[in-house]
Amino acid sequence: MMREPLWRYNLIKSLLFVLPILIVLQMVRIKVNPRQVEKIISEGKTYSGEYQTVTPARGQIYDRWGHQLAGNKTVYEVGIELRRVRNPETIAQTLNLVLDIDYVEALGVASLEPSETAVYRVVASNVTQEKVDQLGLLIQQMNELYGSRRDKNAPSLNGLLFKPHLQRTYPEKELASNILGFVNREGLGFYGVEEKYNDLLAGDESTIWVSLDPSRVQELPEIPEGASLVLTIDRAIQRSMENVIDSAIKESGSESGTIVVIDPKTGELIAMATTPRLNINEYWKYGQIFTDETPYNKGVSQAYETGSVYKVFTMASALDNGAVTPETTFLDTGVFEIGGTRIYNWNMGAWGPQNMQGCLQHSLNVCLAWVAKQLGPKDFYAYMQAFGIGHLTGIDLAGEVPGRLKIPGDEDWYDADLGTNAFGQGVSATPLQMAAGIAALANDGKMMAPHIVRSVVNDGYQHDIEKRIVGMPIKAETAVLMTKMLARSLETESSDALVTGYRLAGKTGTAEIPTPFGYTTNETNASFVGWGPIDDPQFLVYVWLERPQSSPWGSVVAAPVFREAVEELVVLMDLPPDDIRSDLYSD
Amino acid sequence: MNQIDNITQAYSQAPWRKQLQFIGLFSLFLVFIALVAGIYLNVSARTAKVGRDIQYMKKQIETLDREIEDKQSQLAYLLSDREMGKRAQSLGYEPLGMNEAKFLPVPGHLGRKPAVLAPYLHNDLIGAPIIPKEYTEPLFDWLKKQSGWISFTLPEITP
Numbered sequence: 001m002m003r004e005p006l007w008r009y010n011l012i013k014s015l016l017f018v019l020p021i022l023i024v025l026q027m028v029r030i031k032v033n034p035r036q037v038e039k040i041i042s043e044g045k046t047y048s049g050e051y052q053t054v055t056p057a058r059g060q061i062y063d064r065w066g067h068q069l070a071g072n073k074t075v076y077e078v079g080i081e082l083r084r085v086r087n088p089e090t091i092a093q094t095l096n097l098v099l100d101i102d103y104v105e106a107l108g109v110a111s112l113e114p115s116e117t118a119v120y121r122v123v124a125s126n127v128t129q130e131k132v133d134q135l136g137l138l139i140q141q142m143n144e145l146y147g148s149r150r151d152k153n154a155p156s157l158n159g160l161l162f163k164p165h166l167q168r169t170y171p172e173k174e175l176a177s178n179i180l181g182f183v184n185r186e187g188l189g190f191y192g193v194e195e196k197y198n199d200l201l202a203g204d205e206s207t208i209w210v211s212l213d214p215s216r217v218q219e220l221p222e223i224p225e226g227a228s229l230v231l232t233i234d235r236a237i238q239r240s241m242e243n244v245i246d247s248a249i250k251e252s253g254s255e256s257g258t259i260v261v262i263d264p265k266t267g268e269l270i271a272m273a274t275t276p277r278l279n280i281n282e283y284w285k286y287g288q289i290f291t292d293e294t295p296y297n298k299g300v301s302q303a304y305e306t307g308s309v310y311k312v313f314t315m316a317s318a319l320d321n322g323a324v325t326p327e328t329t330f331l332d333t334g335v336f337e338i339g340g341t342r343i344y345n346w347n348m349g350a351w352g353p354q355n356m357q358g359c360l361q362h363s364l365n366v367c368l369a370w371v372a373k374q375l376g377p378k379d380f381y382a383y384m385q386a387f388g389i390g391h392l393t394g395i396d397l398a399g400e401v402p403g404r405l406k407i408p409g410d411e412d413w414y415d416a417d418l419g420t421n422a423f424g425q426g427v428s429a430t431p432l433q434m435a436a437g438i439a440a441l442a443n444d445g446k447m448m449a450p451h452i453v454r455s456v457v458n459d460g461y462q463h464d465i466e467k468r469i470v471g472m473p474i475k476a477e478t479a480v481l482m483t484k485m486l487a488r489s490l491e492t493e494s495s496d497a498l499v500t501g502y503r504l505a506g507k508t509g510t511a512e513i514p515t516p517f518g519y520t521t522n523e524t525n526a527s528f529v530g531w532g533p534i535d536d537p538q539f540l541v542y543v544w545l546e547r548p549q550s551s552p553w554g555s556v557v558a559a560p561v562f563r564e565a566v567e568e569l570v571v572l573m574d575l576p577p578d579d580i581r582s583d584l585y586s587d
Numbered sequence: 588m589n590q591i592d593n594i595t596q597a598y599s600q601a602p603w604r605k606q607l608q609f610i611g612l613f614s615l616f617l618v619f620i621a622l623v624a625g626i627y628l629n630v631s632a633r634t635a636k637v638g639r640d641i642q643y644m645k646k647q648i649e650t651l652d653r654e655i656e657d658k659q660s661q662l663a664y665l666l667s668d669r670e671m672g673k674r675a676q677s678l679g680y681e682p683l684g685m686n687e688a689k690f691l692p693v694p695g696h697l698g699r700k701p702a703v704l705a706p707y708l709h710n711d712l713i714g715a716p717i718i719p720k721e722y723t724e725p726l727f728d729w730l731k732k733q734s735g736w737i738s739f740t741l742p743e744i745t746p
Contacts, residue, residue, distance in 0.1 A: 057652065057656055060659070062702055062704065063702075064701045064702060065699070065701065065702050066702030066704060067663070067666065067667075067668075068659065068660070068662075068663035068666075071656065071659050071660040071663055072656040072657075072660060073656065073657050073660045074653045074654075074656070074657050129657075164650075164653060166653060166656055169660050171660060171663035171664040171666075171667045172667050172668060172669070173667075173669070175667075175668060175669075213638070214634070214635040214636070214637075214638030214639045214641075214642060215631060215634040215635045215638050216638070217637075217638035217641045217642055220645065228704065230701070230702050230704060235668050236668060239668045239669075454701060455701075455702075455704075457704050457705045460705055460706075461705050461706060461707065461708045462703060462704055462705040462706065462707055463707075463708070464707075499685075500686075501685075567684075567685040568685075570685055570688075571683055571684070571685055571688050574690075574698065574699070576688075576690035577690075580690050584692050
């Protein structure tokens with residue numbers, strides 16, 4: 001009777017004796033095995049906290065007046081936490097019904113066996129708030145109806161999770177889409193400002209350790225938001241120019257069209273309207289709209305042979321160099337031979353004796369080829385390079401191309417090129433390059449760096465981008481002289497580009513299109529460049545219509561587009577007519 | 588000697604007293620431990636609660652940040668050029684043509700100013716409050732000034 005309790009005491013004693021020994025042994029085993037130590041520490045860390053990637057909100061983009069052009073909105077990632085799934089069929093049916101996800105696909109994901117590698121699966125990204133609200137309501141109803149049931153087959157949406165995050169949104173939809181570019185699901189900017197300033201807008205993503213132990217919560221480091229940008233673009237002018245170019249394309253039957261509006265005094269891009277355009281909230285439709293390698297922004301990404309608008313450069317260079325003066329007379333016989341190539345006028349006619357004003361006014365190829373010859377290839381190409389032809393303008397937009405300017409010494413440069421280049425053939429440039437170069441004529445010979453970002457808002461402060469002179473290709477007197485000559489040309493020709501009340505300078509351009517088999521005869525590129533008011537230029541407008549069908553001539557299709565653009569501009573820019581302005585100044 | 592034994596016996600504690608004393612001390616020790624544990628638990632609980640509050644507030648900040656972004660985007664959409672145009676048209680407004688524009692000189696009007704979304708860095712420096720010298724100068728200098736102490740410099744010694 002007395003032995004039984006003793007046996008029990010002995011067992012307890014032995015256990016108490018052995019247990020500490022086992023604990024000590026385990027401690028020693030852990031201590032002497034570094035792998036075990038690491039494993040245990042990492043396991044401990046798994047439960048004590050987690051690494052979180054903090055993605056700062058992408059900076060916003062505004063027009064020059066502070067209207068938002070690009071912002072962010074909340075969207076959700078919908079996923080399934082496999083461990084918590086009770087009824088995969090209900091989840092698959094719900095996802096199919098609300099998010100239009102293939103039932104079989106959803107069922108496959110929801111039915112996955114949870115394991116160390118299969119914990120959570122994403123089933124949909126960028127789901128809108130409305131859809132998530134619908135899902136939330138279904139979950140709530142499901143819980144109310146079947147939540148208390150222990151039946152395994154009871155409908156259940158357990159395991160369905162939503163994680164919110166920010167996604168780019170563009171309130172103006174397709175407005176200025178060619179300038180803005182877009183951001184994909186991974187948060188990477190493509191084209192335009194979004195690509196050029198991707199790093200600045202996106203900010204620095206950082207991964208931080210967050211303790212799950214509430215007593216060890218620490219202050220998270222401040223992750224600075226992405227910088228916001230204020231563009232030089234005027235939203236109202238941009239919309240207006242887009243409307244003008246759209247209707248011009250419709251009326252002329254052109255393949256595409258581009259209008260560039262630039263402030264010649266600062267190089268600020270006020271508007272750049274081009275086609276095609278995309279509703280950048282649906283950027284995935286890019287492939288349907290931009291087919292056959294169509295550039296995203298033809299204003300900066302497509303160089304073309306501009307034709308006679310290029311004569312502005314030739315004449316300005318020759319006048320600046322002193323090779324000719326406005327009074328220099330040239331006898332136009334209708335043909336000029338240079339480097340073994342014969343050059344003819346646009347109407348194949350002979351215009352007789354002409355001074356330089358007449359050469360520009362009648363846009364005579366023969367005369368301009370002669371002028372280039374007077375200037376000589378060395379000076380001619382030096383001037384062209386000074387005007388930025390053949391070089392990138394350096395505008396802060398992604399995808400800019402430099403065009404092509406062959407120069408003496410290049411394998412494919414021939415003497416004849418001097419003659420053809422003089423009137424814009426055999427040399428290609430983007431609309432922006434042309435606008436930026438010609439803007440020197442409207443700004444006393446000073447060429448400003450074209451730019452689209454006006455200010456950067458970073459760390460709570462605004463920093464303005466300073467205007468920058470990139471060169472002075474011609475003297476101020478030459479610029480003023482050329483402006484007057486071109487203004488007179490428009491007035492004498494009673495051009496369709498004239499705008500009542502405003503004195504403007506401008507030049508048309510009609511260019512045949514080069515193909516592998518020579519120049520096209522029935523298709524052209526029609527252009528027009530103009531600026532004003534000439535005594536105090538506030539804008540320079542460059543118009544390009546690609547392959548117009550109603551008429552091949554720039555003077556017929558492009559000049560009226562310039563006029564329409566200016567008629568809109570003067571209202572939107574609050575520019576009074578010249579007489580009112582002079583009255584104001586005299587007061 | 589016997590007397591001493593008697594005195595010792597008289598003053599020595601009874602066994603039940605010793606037990607009571609031991610129990611008392613042990614209880615005191617337990618109470619102390621319980622107090623320390625209680626304080627520790629209280630502090631840990633409060634810390635944990637504050638920690639949870641911080642975690643909750645962090646989530647709230649994230650949610651509010653997203654809400655702000657959402658609201659800004661919604662506002663931008665409502666104020667977008669197309670939407671404003673539609674609203675203006677429904678109210679009977681028409682786009683102004685070049686020939687309809689009337690220009691009036693407005694004294695002092697300098698035109699529309701481009702957007703300023705945040706202060707400029709240099710503005711802050713200019714706008715910084717000027718602290719009176721009394722708050723920044725050394726005490727000794729202030730005392731000298733107050734007492735009208737005139738400092739003299741030694742005249743240049745010429746050989």
